[in-house]
Amino acid sequence: MTEPTVPAAARDAGETGGQRSGDVLLRVEDLRKHFPLKTQGLIRRPSAPVKAVDGISFDLDAGETLGLVGESGCGKSTAGRTVLQLLEPTSGKITYRGEDVTGAKGERLRGLRSDMQMVFQDPYGSLNPRHTIGTIIGAPFIIQKAKTEKGVRAEVQSLMERVGLNPEHYNRYPHEFSGGQRQRIGIARAVALRPKLIVCDEPVSALDVSIQAQVVNLLEDLQSEFNLAYIFVAHDLSVVRHISDRVAVMYLGKIMELADRDVLYSKPMHPYTHSLMSAVPVPDPKKENKRNRILLTGDLPSPINPPSGCVFHTRCPRYRTVLSDTDKARCTGEVPQLEPKATGHLAACHFPEVRADVAAAEDTVAPTQ
Numbered sequence: 001m002t003e004p005t006v007p008a009a010a011r012d013a014g015e016t017g018g019q020r021s022g023d024v025l026l027r028v029e030d031l032r033k034h035f036p037l038k039t040q041g042l043i044r045r046p047s048a049p050v051k052a053v054d055g056i057s058f059d060l061d062a063g064e065t066l067g068l069v070g071e072s073g074c075g076k077s078t079a080g081r082t083v084l085q086l087l088e089p090t091s092g093k094i095t096y097r098g099e100d101v102t103g104a105k106g107e108r109l110r111g112l113r114s115d116m117q118m119v120f121q122d123p124y125g126s127l128n129p130r131h132t133i134g135t136i137i138g139a140p141f142i143i144q145k146a147k148t149e150k151g152v153r154a155e156v157q158s159l160m161e162r163v164g165l166n167p168e169h170y171n172r173y174p175h176e177f178s179g180g181q182r183q184r185i186g187i188a189r190a191v192a193l194r195p196k197l198i199v200c201d202e203p204v205s206a207l208d209v210s211i212q213a214q215v216v217n218l219l220e221d222l223q224s225e226f227n228l229a230y231i232f233v234a235h236d237l238s239v240v241r242h243i244s245d246r247v248a249v250m251y252l253g254k255i256m257e258l259a260d261r262d263v264l265y266s267k268p269m270h271p272y273t274h275s276l277m278s279a280v281p282v283p284d285p286k287k288e289n290k291r292n293r294i295l296l297t298g299d300l301p302s303p304i305n306p307p308s309g310c311v312f313h314t315r316c317p318r319y320r321t322v323l324s325d326t327d328k329a330r331c332t333g334e335v336p337q338l339e340p341k342a343t344g345h346l347a348a349c350h351f352p353e354v355r356a357d358v359a360a361a362e363d364t365v366a367p368t369q
Helices: 008-012 076-083 106-113 133-143 152-162 179-191 209-226 237-243 261-266 271-278 285-290 317-321 325-333
Strands: 024-035 050-061 065-069 091-096 116-119 197-201 229-233 246-251 254-260 339-342 345-347
Touching: 024 076, 050 076, 050 229, 050 246, 050 254, 065 076, 065 237, 076 197, 076 229, 106 116, 106 133, 116 179, 133 152, 133 179, 152 179, 179 209, 209 237, 229 237, 237 261, 246 261, 246 271, 254 261, 254 271, 271 317
Parallel strands: 065 229, 065 246, 116 197, 197 229
Antiparallel strands: 024 050, 024 091, 246 254, 254 345, 339 345
């Protein structure tokens, strides 16, 4: 059964989660990315593909940050790369500034790169070890043939200083920097041409906790200065809450819930979001002891053959303990739409329930200093 997408009326009414500015920069509609399996042996038999991203839809406004969260293997990183078309979409539509850019190639795609950039998870693996920092950060100017007032070197050194690096280290190589400094190099390269959209693929997950807040604060400062829009991919709910305006929760290639950050963290509706929120530790032992911890049973289903109906029903606590047989039949036979359940609050669940008792406390956010 084909999953229905978010109704156009809901999007046009501004009901795609949270308070919206109305200046839509990016629109993603029913985006899918399936990876074909390579079969062994002389006889090649067709096999079911890996459905890494299986029909997601969302809007992103200029200057806004959308957090993508979920457990490992949910497809959030693949979604970010597919939006930028580092991976070619299997189907769906990507609209940037009102223009359909799905499947853009060649010169057209290269032109989009000045407006759409990425910060990668591994700050060392994303940097060429044979190139100096000056060459790495200056590459966008050379590739896009961008003109600078004082030359590429002066522009690169200005960028280095802006992200907290010593401009005198222009001729050093990536291995001479720490992990946090390498990520700053990647950020400097991403903002070099003043893009409008940056996909941050778990940019702080490989860094020490003491460095994470510095990098997150740098991203926020650059967003304010250059009016950047972020798709912030992460599994750390505290970091996502600190930086995001809206949050989308992904599971097995689909968006389960989408809402304003404060609404999602205080009044989660989807059973999967309940389990994620309940796992966030609270520093106060008294508050922690009063919270309900929801443990999911069973393994994550295979994206090659996802469950019918709602893909979460095989691990859903409500499905196992609360729902009647009639309701269970609906969960297994009908794919839930990602649709408004309250003003600005979308959930892909037939039987959503607000669970304030498992909400993440406000004092779990990342430090700001």
